[in-house]
Amino acid sequence: MSVDVAIFRVERRQNQLAFAPQVLADAQDSGRTCTGQEKVAQRFVLQLYTRLGSLPQTTDGSDFVVRLTQGKVTTETDVFVILASAVSDVGNKLKAVETDTDPAAEKLAGVRIMQLTLAAGAADLRLELRFADGTVLAVLIPLNFVLA
């Protein structure tokens, strides 16, 4: 089973991951690795939050943050629309790098947006990642931004 360096602080409950702000090096969490479904969920969040075009010479990332910051988001529906498009794009990108040797528990079978809650200057996003072995992982992502 392969590993990756954990970039987020994560609170894990049963079948649920709550991502906290990014942390690569601090006294508490630095050097932690992740594997399995947490690794895949982390990939997903990284791709979702990476601005498309910000990594030179790749098509990595999504246009979620790009469109969020274009000043055209005024309603919850607006956010939902751009999120749905980005989630679909990221899901396809992760599937594209899967191999036959990957464990079924790390193969993405689908993604659903379960909940999107907007508050003043912030949004709570709840995704559901479904895997090829039939398991389901709920992912909670906080998102801070300013609504126009």
Next chain:
Amino acid sequence: MALTELIYPTFAQLDADRLAALKELLLTVLQTYQPDIDLRRGTIHDLVLHPRALLTAQNEQAVLDALNSGSLSELIADPASAAPAAVDRTLGNYRLQRRAATLATGVVAIVVDRLTPVIVASGSVFTISGVEFVTDRVYAARTDESSVVAANDRLLTLTSSNDYLFTVTVVARVAAAAGNVRRGATATPANEPLGFVRAYADTDFSGGADAETNAELLARQQAGLAVRAWSNRPAIEAVMRDYTITTTTDNTDGTTTTTLTQPFAGLKAMSLVGMGDAEQLRDKHTLWPIATGSRADLYVRTEATYQTLRVRKTATLVTKVGAVGTWQLGLARADAPGYYEITKILLTTDDQEASGFAVAVETRSRDMSGSGWLPDVAADVESVYTRYQAATVQFADTTTNATGLTVGVAQQDYDVVLRIMPLIADLQDFWTDVNRRPPAGDILIKAAVPCFVSVAVTLNVRRGTTVDTAAVQAAVAVAINALSFTGSLPASLLNQTLHNLLGAALLSTAGMTLNGRLLRPDGTTASLTSATVLTVPDEPDNMVTGKTVAFLTEDAAVGITVVPVDMPGA
């Protein structure tokens, strides 16, 4: 060289295949070092592997560029891809410096409707053909000649339209070849003087040049390496380009100032017609139809295109019918050396835009007078477009009332407006100099045989696109005038120019028509028309082939029609 002196490409400029190969290499190394790391996507991939591959590829490319730019053969093979700074560094080893862009300068004529003094402040802005110029000093337009005492005083002179005209000298704000605007181009002042009627370029502006490109600098390096003597083509070009005149002037404070000028450094193109060339007629001046050699015709393009010259000459009335007289004047060989054609003849009070009088009869001859060595020019046609060309011109003056004038006695001054290629006499004198002329040779300098080109094209652009027509005209003219002695002008060259200039805004071009008016040395004209390529006719007996003819044009000869097009789905 320190690593900090390397010229690093941007990430976007990196070769994608090379980057992928380096990434694969790093992936293999990391995977070997730690097989458990997932390197497909995620933290290590995004934050370590990919950036590292980018930096490695960037370093590798910078080092490769440095190595290649140190190699003359690599630079010559692909001058456009090398970084200018790297080329400068390499050619600095040959003591060559890239020529900087220079400012164009010229004279603007200002027409006002009243005879009152006018002051034009220093730095006053005039826009001509989209280029901004400023006056180089304060100018004072005076109403009578006695008031013209200082260098910046100008006399208001009456024009044929009963307005008043004075001139000021202006300099381009930005150094570039685009500043070489044509005589007659409209000048728009930022602040109009009192009674302003119009303003225009009174001369062809000159002196403007773009910074030397890599290719031009490398060409100069090659010419510079050649021995400076009359031997082969690069060597001959090197002799002219490197000719330096040193002028020393004594200053009032007792010091001296030395100025170096290279009058022929800006030579655009040359074509040498020598022994064995079909176009060479002068080495067949024998009883037998064989070439004896020892004759060389050097066809030159000293400027990108022709220049306009206004020469004042005295004409004599030779015949008259009613009030209309036919006048005759002579153009001496020094008046407009090697001129191409007379575009019109003006009254001295006419301004540049007056339609003037057309030439009725023009007879070109050769003037081989003078002491010292002269080239072998045995026929008038051989002297055409050389400094030995002279002419007699007749024209009908439909403005001056000739009723009371006496034929053969009455004389009047006229301004003859001509198209010329400059420096023809200077180059002839240069090669005629006894210290430079090859002892076994006979060199005749000729202005390139002109093919005056006009272009018409329709641009289909995305609706909503604003097309700067003047910029398009200028770009097309530059592309044509940049050609050497190529023998053909392909429409594809102009299409490429248009697409490069307008990018994705230009969807297509349509209806491109190339027209050429080729003035043969014998005085006849060949009209060329094509939608695909203008080809110089192969007439060596007329001294007309691809080796002798240059395509010349100006912005105004480029006709642009812009058609906005709706994009399906846009």
